[in-house]
Amino acid sequence: METELFVRYGPALLYGFGITILCWLAGSIGGVIVGFILACLNRWGPHALSWVIYVYVEIIRGTPFMIQLFILYYGGPYIGLVLSPVQAGITSFVVYGSPYFAEIFRSGFNAIPKGQIEAARCVGMPETRILWRIILPQMLVPITAPLTNFFIILTKETAILSVVTVPELLFQTQTMAAETFTFVEPFLALSLFYWLMVLVTGWIGAKVEQRVTRHLKRA
Amino acid sequence: MSKEQMTTTADDAIITVRNLSKYFDDFEALRDITLDVKRSEVLCLIGPSGSGKSTLLRCLNFLEQYDGGEVHLDGELIGWQDISHNPRKPLSGEALRKQRQHIGMVFQHFHLWPHMSALDNVAEALTSVKKLSKKKAKEAAMAALTKVHLEDKAENYPANLSGGQQQRVAIARAIAMEPQVMLFDEPTSALDPELVGEVLSVMKDLAAEGMTMVVVTHEMGFAAHVADRVAFLDSGRLVTCVPPEEMFGREPDDARVRSFLQTYRERNVV
Ligand SMILES: Nc1ncnc2c1ncn2[C@@H]1O[C@H](COP(=O)(O)OP(=O)(O)OP(=O)(O)O)[C@@H](O)[C@H]1O
Ligand SMILES: [Mg+2]
Numbered sequence: 001m002e003t004e005l006f007v008r009y010g011p012a013l014l015y016g017f018g019i020t021i022l023c024w025l026a027g028s029i030g031g032v033i034v035g036f037i038l039a040c041l042n043r044w045g046p047h048a049l050s051w052v053i054y055v056y057v058e059i060i061r062g063t064p065f066m067i068q069l070f071i072l073y074y075g076g077p078y079i080g081l082v083l084s085p086v087q088a089g090i091t092s093f094v095v096y097g098s099p100y101f102a103e104i105f106r107s108g109f110n111a112i113p114k115g116q117i118e119a120a121r122c123v124g125m126p127e128t129r130i131l132w133r134i135i136l137p138q139m140l141v142p143i144t145a146p147l148t149n150f151f152i153i154l155t156k157e158t159a160i161l162s163v164v165t166v167p168e169l170l171f172q173t174q175t176m177a178a179e180t181f182t183f184v185e186p187f188l189a190l191s192l193f194y195w196l197m198v199l200v201t202g203w204i205g206a207k208v209e210q211r212v213t214r215h216l217k218r219a
Numbered sequence: 220m221s222k223e224q225m226t227t228t229a230d231d232a233i234i235t236v237r238n239l240s241k242y243f244d245d246f247e248a249l250r251d252i253t254l255d256v257k258r259s260e261v262l263c264l265i266g267p268s269g270s271g272k273s274t275l276l277r278c279l280n281f282l283e284q285y286d287g288g289e290v291h292l293d294g295e296l297i298g299w300q301d302i303s304h305n306p307r308k309p310l311s312g313e314a315l316r317k318q319r320q321h322i323g324m325v326f327q328h329f330h331l332w333p334h335m336s337a338l339d340n341v342a343e344a345l346t347s348v349k350k351l352s353k354k355k356a357k358e359a360a361m362a363a364l365t366k367v368h369l370e371d372k373a374e375n376y377p378a379n380l381s382g383g384q385q386q387r388v389a390i391a392r393a394i395a396m397e398p399q400v401m402l403f404d405e406p407t408s409a410l411d412p413e414l415v416g417e418v419l420s421v422m423k424d425l426a427a428e429g430m431t432m433v434v435v436t437h438e439m440g441f442a443a444h445v446a447d448r449v450a451f452l453d454s455g456r457l458v459t460c461v462p463p464e465e466m467f468g469r470e471p472d473d474a475r476v477r478s479f480l481q482t483y484r485e486r487n488v489v
Binding site: 113115116118119120121122123124125126127129133134138215216217 | 328331347348
């Protein structure tokens with residue numbers, strides 16, 4: 001393996017890795033926020049709205065991410081929405097991820113026994129307070145694993161952003177491969193970077209899970 | 220004592236239920252219930268499974284929206300804005316929360332919040348609803364836990380408490396709000412037999428202190444010895460509401476009451 005290759009392309013790869021992390025973090029955190037709002041609106045909002053949300057969730061979950069990205073990036077300008085590749089990448093990540101996150105939150109809401117919420121109403125607690133104090137802390141238990149899982153899936157979906165020329169990791173790797181006619185080294189490096197992200201995400205997920213399940217341990 | 224003397228009059232009643240009816244879709248769960256609960260009275264609700272005991276109790280704090288009739292607590296209409304308006308409009312969340320603070324409720328399955336310690340379960344509404352300072356709330360919560368003899372379990376999570384202890388925390392959570400009345404829905408039905416006594420004893424203490432209590436129960440011993448009156452429900456109707464001596468002391472007039480109590484007599488409970 002030629003170390004000289006990595007000296008030359010190292011900065012580009014690292015830059016790509018940075019862009020990947022940026023798109024992934026901004027996109028999935030945005031997705032979590034939008035997903036959470038969708039799940040709340042679905043549960044507490046007017047009935048008509050939950051129907052709209054249902055349609056949105058079905059459409060987004062029913063189409064491939066790459067198509068959504070294409071439509072946003074190449075179709076956007078037709079309705080006056082001109083985005084840079086990175087902006088389009090992050091936005092499409094939010095759009096793509098939010099329905100999955102919304103579903104995870106919905107299942108989390110449903111995991112809280114109704115009686116606990118009734119007990120909170122009986123002592124006069126406001127609904128927002130019930131959400132923050134009773135529902136959210138407990139629903140972290142069932143949703144941490146699926147959330148971690150989906151974050152991990154999204155790390156690898158970032159590779160698709162290269163099709164709209166986002167200078168992320170795969171894009172840089174392909175450039176390196178094309179210019180140097182090497183394949184093993186660049187793609188090995190690529191795998192290592194993804195593996196690192198998955199490892200760290202999984203580790204954080206496990207830590208969070210440990211923390212939120214503390215109260216379930218019998219002394 | 221004659222029946223007339225025991226019948227409540229509207230003046231000393233804290234809860235008045237007038238012609239209450241409740242439907243679940245087409246199913247009539249409660250029909251034309253009229254009932255008063257006096258201040259400091261202990262009223263037990265008994266009856267076969269599915270007769271509407273829980274539904275009646277849950278109408279009293281508007282966990283179930285009743286369809287017809289009225290429920291008043293201390294003169295105030297519970298749940299609805301005004302009943303002359305058709306269809307009825309429920310109170311705002313804010314107004315309903317105010318009413319509910321005066322009505323404590325204890326459930327068959329405790330419904331403690333498992334991610335909070337016993338103390339925090341009791342203190343939560345004291346800070347978030349009564350707006351006490353953290354310190355004041357903890358003190359008041361501790362006082363409530365002491366009342367149910369659980370001061371040494373304050374830091375335990377519910378998972379580390381027995382069923383009887385969990386139910387006593389639930390009672391502490393309710394009484395810490397200093398409600399005007401307490402509603403109990405089969406508070407001992409989910410407990411192992413050896414744990415029933417500790418919960419009933421706490422309830423007896425409450426009754427002795429003059430707390431107004433409405434108790435759905437299958438503990439005929441409690442109904443017979445602690446209740447001031449016992450109401451019998453069947454198929455959503457109030458069959459009778461009499462002092463326990465009358466309910467349990469002699470052969471009941473009503474065939475439904477007779478056959479219901481017969482099953483308990485056979486087990487020597489009453
Ligand atoms: N949310 C609901 N939707 C539809 N039907 C209901 C609902 N809640 C109660 N019911 C019905 O209303 C009737 C009365 O129920 P309720 O729970 O009040 O009975 P109960 O006397 O408390 O019985 P148990 O002793 O078994 O607790 C039952 O036939 C029940 O099936
Ligand atoms: Mg019941």
